[in-house]
Amino acid sequence: MPEMPTKLAEIVDEFAAAPRDVVLEMLLEYSDVIPPLPEELAGREGMEQVPECQTAFFLRAEVNPDRTVTTWFDCPPEAPTTRAFAGILAEGLAGASAAEVLAVPDDLYQRMGLAQAISPLRVRGGTAILARLKRQVREQIS
Numbered sequence: 659m660p661e662m663p664t665k666l667a668e669i670v671d672e673f674a675a676a677p678r679d680v681v682l683e684m685l686l687e688y689s690d691v692i693p694p695l696p697e698e699l700a701g702r703e704g705m706e707q708v709p710e711c712q713t714a715f716f717l718r719a720e721v722n723p724d725r726t727v728t729t730w731f732d733c734p735p736e737a738p739t740t741r742a743f744a745g746i747l748a749e750g751l752a753g754a755s756a757a758e759v760l761a762v763p764d765d766l767y768q769r770m771g772l773a774q775a776i777s778p779l780r781v782r783g784g785t786a787i788l789a790r791l792k793r794q795v796r797e798q799i800s
Contacts, residue, residue, distance in 0.1 A: 662758060682776070691745040712779060727759045729751055731747070768781070
């Protein structure tokens with residue numbers, strides 16, 4: 659059984675071990691790591707909206723011929739917490755295989771200790787982002 663990618667596991671452990679008052683600061687650091695969309699996705703063409711998020715959030719996962727997954731996220735800068743979720747996934751899943759992406763636990767954000775630091779609505783949005791990402795991967799490998 660594959661495990662979640664090592665880089666994502668390291669991020670989860672880092673958050674879980676951090677004092678609560680530092681968690682929000684750490685989150686905000688990830689809000690800036692989302693790479694810009696490639697030109698062909700600039701109009702969000704082919705991206706899926708995540709309506710559970712309080713802000714306009716779009717994503718796309720693509721399984722490459724070598725079975726690695728490429729992810730793209732689009733979220734306005736005015737939504738730093740939601741952007742941080744995307745930043746964590748972008749960094750933690752970079753170079754990951756489809757099997758590793760599917761092995762990411764659904765309660766990822768709870769494991770990180772975020773449920774104690776941010777609102778349940780935001781955690782629900784982050785969980786929905788992960789669920790849609792995994793569904794897109796599953797659809798492409800089945």
